[in-house]
Amino acid sequence: MNGWNGKVLEIDLTTQTHKTYPLDMEMARLFIGGRGLGARLLWDLVGPEVDPLAPENVLIFTNGPLTATGYQTSNRFSVTTKSPLTGTILDANSGGFWGMQFKKTGYDALIIRGKAQKPVWLEIKNSEIAFHDASDLWGMRVFALTEKLGQDNNKRNVLCIGPAGENLSRIAAIMNDRERAMARGGPGAVMGSKNLKAIVVEGTIRTEIDDKERFKFMLYETRKLLAASPLTSQALPEFGTVVLMNIMNNIGALSTRNHQQTQFEGAEEISGETLTEKYLVKNASCWACPIGCTRVSKTEKVEAEGPEFETTWAFGAQCGINDLAAIIEANSLCNDLGLDTISAGSTIACAMEMSEKGYIDSDLRFGRADQLAHCVEDMAYRRDLGAEMTEGSLRMATKFGHPELSMSAKGMEMPAYDPRGLQGQGLLYATSNRGGCHMRGNMIGLEVLGLPKLIDRFQVQGKSSFVILNQNSNAAIDSLVICKFTNMGVADEYFARVLGAVTGVQYATNDLIKTGERVWNLERLYNLREGFTSKEDTLPARLLTEAPTDGPSKGWVSQLEPMLKEYYRSRGWDQNGVPMPKKLADLGLATL
Amino acid sequence: MTSVKLFANLRKIAGTKEVFLTARSVRTIISELVTQVPALANHLHENGQIRPYIIITINGHPTADLDAPVNEQDEIAVFPPITGG
Numbered sequence: 001m002n003g004w005n006g007k008v009l010e011i012d013l014t015t016q017t018h019k020t021y022p023l024d025m026e027m028a029r030l031f032i033g034g035r036g037l038g039a040r041l042l043w044d045l046v047g048p049e050v051d052p053l054a055p056e057n058v059l060i061f062t063n064g065p066l067t068a069t070g071y072q073t074s075n076r077f078s079v080t081t082k083s084p085l086t087g088t089i090l091d092a093n094s095g096g097f098w099g100m101q102f103k104k105t106g107y108d109a110l111i112i113r114g115k116a117q118k119p120v121w122l123e124i125k126n127s128e129i130a131f132h133d134a135s136d137l138w139g140m141r142v143f144a145l146t147e148k149l150g151q152d153n154n155k156r157n158v159l160c161i162g163p164a165g166e167n168l169s170r171i172a173a174i175m176n177d178r179e180r181a182m183a184r185g186g187p188g189a190v191m192g193s194k195n196l197k198a199i200v201v202e203g204t205i206r207t208e209i210d211d212k213e214r215f216k217f218m219l220y221e222t223r224k225l226l227a228a229s230p231l232t233s234q235a236l237p238e239f240g241t242v243v244l245m246n247i248m249n250n251i252g253a254l255s256t257r258n259h260q261q262t263q264f265e266g267a268e269e270i271s272g273e274t275l276t277e278k279y280l281v282k283n284a285s286c287w288a289c290p291i292g293c294t295r296v297s298k299t300e301k302v303e304a305e306g307p308e309f310e311t312t313w314a315f316g317a318q319c320g321i322n323d324l325a326a327i328i329e330a331n332s333l334c335n336d337l338g339l340d341t342i343s344a345g346s347t348i349a350c351a352m353e354m355s356e357k358g359y360i361d362s363d364l365r366f367g368r369a370d371q372l373a374h375c376v377e378d379m380a381y382r383r384d385l386g387a388e389m390t391e392g393s394l395r396m397a398t399k400f401g402h403p404e405l406s407m408s409a410k411g412m413e414m415p416a417y418d419p420r421g422l423q424g425q426g427l428l429y430a431t432s433n434r435g436g437c438h439m440r441g442n443m444i445g446l447e448v449l450g451l452p453k454l455i456d457r458f459q460v461q462g463k464s465s466f467v468i469l470n471q472n473s474n475a476a477i478d479s480l481v482i483c484k485f486t487n488m489g490v491a492d493e494y495f496a497r498v499l500g501a502v503t504g505v506q507y508a509t510n511d512l513i514k515t516g517e518r519v520w521n522l523e524r525l526y527n528l529r530e531g532f533t534s535k536e537d538t539l540p541a542r543l544l545t546e547a548p549t550d551g552p553s554k555g556w557v558s559q560l561e562p563m564l565k566e567y568y569r570s571r572g573w574d575q576n577g578v579p580m581p582k583k584l585a586d587l588g589l590a591t592l
Numbered sequence: 593m594t595s596v597k598l599f600a601n602l603r604k605i606a607g608t609k610e611v612f613l614t615a616r617s618v619r620t621i622i623s624e625l626v627t628q629v630p631a632l633a634n635h636l637h638e639n640g641q642i643r644p645y646i647i648i649t650i651n652g653h654p655t656a657d658l659d660a661p662v663n664e665q666d667e668i669a670v671f672p673p674i675t676g677g
Contacts, residue, residue: 144608156617234673240676250652250669251653448647449654453656
């Protein structure tokens, strides 16, 4: 067996038993690993009758055939489940070291079923599986717990939830290696609903590689490619992702004050340039990563990893806050409590707008950096208004009579890039299978950065073809489970060759992209089975009807309807967004 | 004169966030910028051409048209290759 371990570990928390069985290799060939394999397994395991927080929901952790091979960024892994925030299929992935170590325990997938009668933590050392009482760990925050369970980056790795997950926050994250997060969509709540506090892995099994010489040369070539790309050798190491703040503001696509505006007067103060100048200690890397995009920042109160661009935006421009120190501290607090920073920040912003308009009785106000920390704590512990915020912005806004103030798609809070300034990005959010998410096929490369070429950001006709290509490519990369930043220096066709060298299975570039398309359509089928329809492929009314009154995006709203019609057609779906039989047959999904 | 704002490492190299120039097109703006701030030459030019992935906006609109006209009251922003997620 090359690349894949060929084994699935299934753990039943209700009976505290486990079993191992062979990985279906035909399934592996078609879906590879990571997001793809997770989606295929979830299709069989969790149907529409299952509530996301019921014991019948599962958590599926998957790695891929490249994981732990030492290929650049081969550290990532996925979790797949039904989302408690959106009700859709959800996958989230994370970097760090846990994924590499999990692969070394000898499994391609770990399926967690059922619910423990009282809190437990799991320890997996190759084929030795231990259930430990976590009663005295319940309530612990992530940083302290990670240390207590013996985190050692290269040898023993801790994945856990914090108080947010324990309290079933619908925006709770699963954390790994202290400060890495599988955050979007609330997977931490699923883990908390199972009374599962942590999973610790230690492994010794090496991943077998089919063509070792060819693979060795590819390591060398990839190192050269990443060193030659100014994006991976200079931009990301030097400034991290927060460097996007100024350009998104410059072009009028930086959502501000709960998407009421598209430019923020305080953008410079929360920019990557300011972070580097005033707060940066060093950069850091995940396992086997030469890029080093992670920031380590220091304020008077904390020294911690992060923040990323999205976090800085969510607690920054979206909340009208220009205090970067407060943002850094809020980010660290989210990591320690186990919360998704994008949803947390954007939900606070929603609450700020509702408060200012008198829809809720609160002193929350845009610009109040001093309110961030207690909002985050209140969300994790379900205190006061935090008990509503922790349900996500859509549930909160609906409860108080104003669902239109939730800046979400399919119930997931959207990230920074404003669709009124980026037409393709709006289509991306509206059609994303897990809800408002930029990581499904970010269009800023094409619409802003000229990567690989610049297209007209306000163009509507023909935009869907770019979105589809990005979505399929991203789904493929998520199924290899490597970091998307590698794609800034290495083309998709190269990944197909690497996959072939490792597994011995020959993938052409088309095969790899087709895998991504297959995964995308399977996720779509899953959501349709859950009862989602084309009605949910939409954006908040604010983005469809309220144009910015100044700035470069002045006068523009999202032209979603014509783009969506074109998108369905180009995807081979009918006018209701249902994949047609011919498309499913072509992708090998006809029997589902 | 036209305002040319610099971002990311270009600021550090130039020692300033903003430069004022007189030029008629994107291409000549960059040439003037390199003339005024020679330290930027290797970062903006390669074999006499503007380097790939340099991002230029005119009044907040990204452009790949090096011959796009620039007026005195326009605001130009120049970014080195950057990315994120």
